[in-house]
Amino acid sequence: MLETKMDPNGGDVIPHRQVALHCAASVVLLWMAGPPTQWWPLALVAIVPWLKLILMTGRLDRRGKWIIVAVSTLYWMVSLQGLRHAHPAIYVGWFALSAYLAVYHLLFIWLARRLIERKIGLQIAAPLAWMTTELVRNYLLSGISVLMLGHAMADVPAMIQIADLVGTYGVGWVVMVVNVAVVCVFSFWKGKVDRKSAITAIGIAIVYVVATLGYASYRLAEPTGKELATFLLLQRNEEVDYLQSQERELEIFEAYAKQAVEAVKRSEQTIDAVVWPESMFSGGAAWMVAADDMVVPAEAEMPAAEFAASIKEQQAYIERRARYLGELMIEGGIENDIQEKPPAFIAGCGVISFGENPESYSGVLHVDSSGNVASWYGKMHLVMFGEYIPILPWIPGANSLMPPGMGLATGEQPGRMPVGDTLVSPNICIETAVERVTGAQVHWPGLPSPDVVVTVTNDGWFDDSSLIEHHLRCVQLVAVGVRRPILSSANNGPTAWVDDRGAIVDRLERGENGQVIAKPTQNTRTSFYARIGDWPMRLLGLLTIVLAFVPGQRFTSTKA
Numbered sequence: 001m002l003e004t005k006m007d008p009n010g011g012d013v014i015p016h017r018q019v020a021l022h023c024a025a026s027v028v029l030l031w032m033a034g035p036p037t038q039w040w041p042l043a044l045v046a047i048v049p050w051l052k053l054i055l056m057t058g059r060l061d062r063r064g065k066w067i068i069v070a071v072s073t074l075y076w077m078v079s080l081q082g083l084r085h086a087h088p089a090i091y092v093g094w095f096a097l098s099a100y101l102a103v104y105h106l107l108f109i110w111l112a113r114r115l116i117e118r119k120i121g122l123q124i125a126a127p128l129a130w131m132t133t134e135l136v137r138n139y140l141l142s143g144i145s146v147l148m149l150g151h152a153m154a155d156v157p158a159m160i161q162i163a164d165l166v167g168t169y170g171v172g173w174v175v176m177v178v179n180v181a182v183v184c185v186f187s188f189w190k191g192k193v194d195r196k197s198a199i200t201a202i203g204i205a206i207v208y209v210v211a212t213l214g215y216a217s218y219r220l221a222e223p224t225g226k227e228l229a230t231f232l233l234l235q236r237n238e239e240v241d242y243l244q245s246q247e248r249e250l251e252i253f254e255a256y257a258k259q260a261v262e263a264v265k266r267s268e269q270t271i272d273a274v275v276w277p278e279s280m281f282s283g284g285a286a287w288m289v290a291a292d293d294m295v296v297p298a299e300a301e302m303p304a305a306e307f308a309a310s311i312k313e314q315q316a317y318i319e320r321r322a323r324y325l326g327e328l329m330i331e332g333g334i335e336n337d338i339q340e341k342p343p344a345f346i347a348g349c350g351v352i353s354f355g356e357n358p359e360s361y362s363g364v365l366h367v368d369s370s371g372n373v374a375s376w377y378g379k380m381h382l383v384m385f386g387e388y389i390p391i392l393p394w395i396p397g398a399n400s401l402m403p404p405g406m407g408l409a410t411g412e413q414p415g416r417m418p419v420g421d422t423l424v425s426p427n428i429c430i431e432t433a434v435e436r437v438t439g440a441q442v443h444w445p446g447l448p449s450p451d452v453v454v455t456v457t458n459d460g461w462f463d464d465s466s467l468i469e470h471h472l473r474c475v476q477l478v479a480v481g482v483r484r485p486i487l488s489s490a491n492n493g494p495t496a497w498v499d500d501r502g503a504i505v506d507r508l509e510r511g512e513n514g515q516v517i518a519k520p521t522q523n524t525r526t527s528f529y530a531r532i533g534d535w536p537m538r539l540l541g542l543l544t545i546v547l548a549f550v551p552g553q554r555f556t557s558t559k560a
Contacts, residue, residue: 082465
């Protein structure tokens with residue numbers, strides 16, 4: 001039994017040194033299991049130190065809890081350090097977000113110990129507690145799915161196919177069960193659990209892993225569907241600033257336009273659509289639309305008819321620009337007969353809608369092969385403190401306090417953009433980093449199921465940090481979860497073609513100027529996860545929280 005000290009108020013307290021060592025061991029192993037080292041087998045033992053802490057006799061006092069939060073905060077700060085590159089003010093947000101996420105590791109330990117007090121074995125208590133903490137953080141404060149435990153398995157196809165049943169939560173559950181088996185074997189070796197307990201834990205882990213591999217074998221053996229449209233995904237390493245001049249936006253647009261034209265002209269196959277990263281198609285000119293209830297902004301100082309005409313002039317300018325690019329793309333191509341007509345554009349572009357009040361969107365334009373804007377999509381899931389400030393818009397007169405570039409409006413529903421016979425669901429940036437969002441977009445009531453998800457993002461904010469690779473791992477697990485290929489076009493990366501099995505078919509390295517030509521294949525099946533979402537996990541999470549607050553006996557386990 002580990003040595004404990006006596007709490008002056010009665011009861012044993014787990015030594016602070018033990019708390020610090022066990023927490024440090026877990027966060028180091030977790031960090032090494034993901035980018036940049038990507039030693040995924042470490043995830044199968046990364047939670048073992050925390051599990052040993054959970055099983056220790058005694059209780060965590062206030063100082064012990066602060067130690068857990070402090071160590072975990074360092075883990076999140078190192079893992080998410082790319083955030084600090086976006087803007088000097090983000091340093092405060094980087095620390096605040098890290099400290100907030102660290103609370104979930106403390107919550108995991110507390111929940112697991114409470115469930116064990118309710119006579120629930122560690123084989124169930126630990127996965128339930130971990131899943132519940134991931135579920136809560138995927139919803140609370142707008143939600144963030146990055147660095148879930150299951151993401152460590154992103155490059156192990158046989159381990160992630162169950163995501164189409166239960167999302168990344170299910171992959172993490174299996175990883176946690178293996179961790180439990182490891183800690184039980186260790187405890188048996190140390191003589192602290194009997195043979196039966198160790199064999200039971202190993203047996204449960206084997207059942208989970210074999211079932212996971214068996215299901216993966218079935219899914220991976222399924223034949224691929226027909227080939228879909230051919231997409232050219234653009235990527236450049238363009239430096240961006242939080243507040244950018246129109247001249248700089250136009251300069252970025254021209255760099256992307258030149259690359260797009262040359263790439264299509266050099267292509268040895270017909271390109272059906274060119275995908276531009278988030279906001280890279282704006283060129284200092286947002287797409288404007290007028291609603292039926294349009295009210296002319298006071299600062300415009302012109303009659304309604306004149307203002308409506310200026311909106312149409314802005315639309316015509318963007319469409320002329322797109323048409324000109326299309327014409328350049330079919331001039332001087334290989335043997336002049338590869339690209340018979342201009343490709344469509346799926347292009348990240350700012351959108352302003354004038355109704356009773358002007359509303360700005362982070363948007364995606366669908367420009368057809370004739371150069372006409374067929375439709376647009378407004379981002380549905382915004383970045384807190386990056387694209388909006390909660391509560392502020394509802395305070396009278398507070399909109400004037402909103403920093404420039406914030407205060408974006410939220411899109412009302414997903415888009416569907418046809419490229420030939422291929423139906424595209426557009427998606428922007430963080431929407432693939434909160435997997436429930438993409439799942440809902442793919443299986444949206446009243447809309448046809450898309451063939452492919454196209455996501456545009458600007459990860460130039462994060463420099464050359466591993467945060468970019470974490471984003472790509474989210475994309476891989478989401479692709480399996482919705483059973484649709486995902487095509488990601490990103491400024492600075494990760495520009496990648498990910499198939500419906502989560503495999504990266506092709507990609508560009510961070511900071512590279514180039515393009516990926518993707519010809520995905522069709523999967524007509526609607527996954528269980530896309531169909532029902534995370535309702536099973538919500539119910540289990542609610543049950544876990546209820547059990548945690550049911551009165552129970554004091555924690556007395558000695559299996560450490």
